Amino acid sequence: MRPRPEIIDQWSYFDYKPAMNEFKFNNLAPGWVPEDDRRRLTAYTMLAGYVRNNSRAWLPSTLNEDEILNRREYGDPATLVDSIVSSVMGESQKILVDGAVDEDPAIPGAVIQQILLEEWAFKERLMSKVLENERRTTELGDAVYVIGWDPEKNRPRLRVYDPGFYFPIIDPSNDSEYPKTVHLAWEFERKNEFTNEKQNFLRRITWALLPLEEPRRYPWQPPEEADSNISCFMWDGEWLLSEGQRGLFDLSEEAAFWSMYGVDLGFDFIPVVHLPNTSCEIEHFGVSSLARVLQILDDIVSTDTDLQASSATTGSPPIAITGTAIPTDDQGRITTYGPGTVLKTGDGNATMIDTSRSLDALLEYDKHLLSRLSVNSRIPEALLGRVKPNEVPSGIALTLSFTPHANLIKEMRLIRKQKYNLLLKFVSRMYLQFGLISEVFDANLVFGSFLPADKQEASTLVTQLLRQDRPLISLQTALELLVNAGVPIDDIQREIQRINSEDLNGSLTLLDATGDSGLVFQRLGLTASLETVTGDEIATQLQGMEGFSQNDTVPPQ
16 A cells, blocks of 8 residues: 655645655656645646546546546536635625725825726726636635736736746744745746757746845835835846756756846835635645545546446446356456446346436435535535525525525635735835825725625615614615625715715704704705805705605704
């Protein structure tokens, strides 16, 4: 028996696969990849195979070619990934800068930053890149964003990279949660312009935080903080790979080509944001959402393969004819057995073999595996398309069944909140560095609701709680309930302003209670001078507004 390595890490889920630890499988990782990263890159490759219906590539080499080619993979891993990504992204995605939205009054600098970030997100196709990386981190466990200033476009550029290109230097003595040196590296081919032969090159981009000879003051540093003595330096080079020179960190400085060499970028952070799928406070890398259900996925594939073979046998069952011996091989096994097989033995009577019961048993087992997959992956069967429309319970009951999935998505969003906050902070600091804004405010990427809900039940609940005589909830809470139920309200504060501006009877009640005409005009969004307005003028404007009854009376000012 092959000895099992005693390794407990993010990729231990794969240790039941012989290919994970076979020497020949390490050829998937190029020779320049550090030994400590080979296991990670191997796991990435295997996970990508599952999502692309190619997990057969990692079957034991003892299986014959027909067994491998006849395996049926119907896309269950990809469905899991799509369902999780859809929930994480939610129905909407928007950038919110503290002090720019839902503030009265709004902070001018925050409003400028909000507008600038929204414009940047549109030009950089931020949400498309977020969607791409969310698929990647859900599938593989990790994803990478890189930000760099483009002087021609006068804005930061955002790029996404495969995590297999990401090689951070994890220093145990580093008390920071972020590495101080990060490499991006990948291999590519290029034709020699003289010989026309293909040559293998390695491109390596390096960022490192290094000490400065003279301290520097960065514009985002708080006044009480001392000047910084570090800055980020960048290298970008290409090496011609050869047998004697294939180590990522052992490359000589004599590169075939340098596009950047030790350039001081002028800021004190590495503009690379690593997005893990799970918490990585102890271990830097994340865990794929498929990891815990890999063996269930294997069993589903095996069952689907058996189902396909069994259905063929049921549609064209074997026939046994008594009279001659059944042909066997030298080990006593039947040489041919499958749809339409004729087995001869005995006195010549023919009997059809009924195999439908095995098909029923396999169907029940397949349902059991799919149900267990739903439980262990914390994805409700309704999201996986296994609940028929006429079987869907009420919205509240359906929402309760989503509790495990809701907890999963909350955990994943908690991790992403920190990372996207960091991404937008880096972008804002670059804008500040080049003088396009005067101050950096905290900014977040906010994902919308993902839970299914019954709009009718939600509206009934809000009507009951927001009653006229004695409301039990505020208008803002009521609108939040409706938003969570799927009512298309983009901005709750603006919606409150619209409601107040159209609530004429409520404005009269406010005027009666306070006698303050200025408050009434502010509530209605009117532009008359608040110092000179009178109760009669309010009554005139109210009566001229649509929906106000002429019989309504206006109390004296």
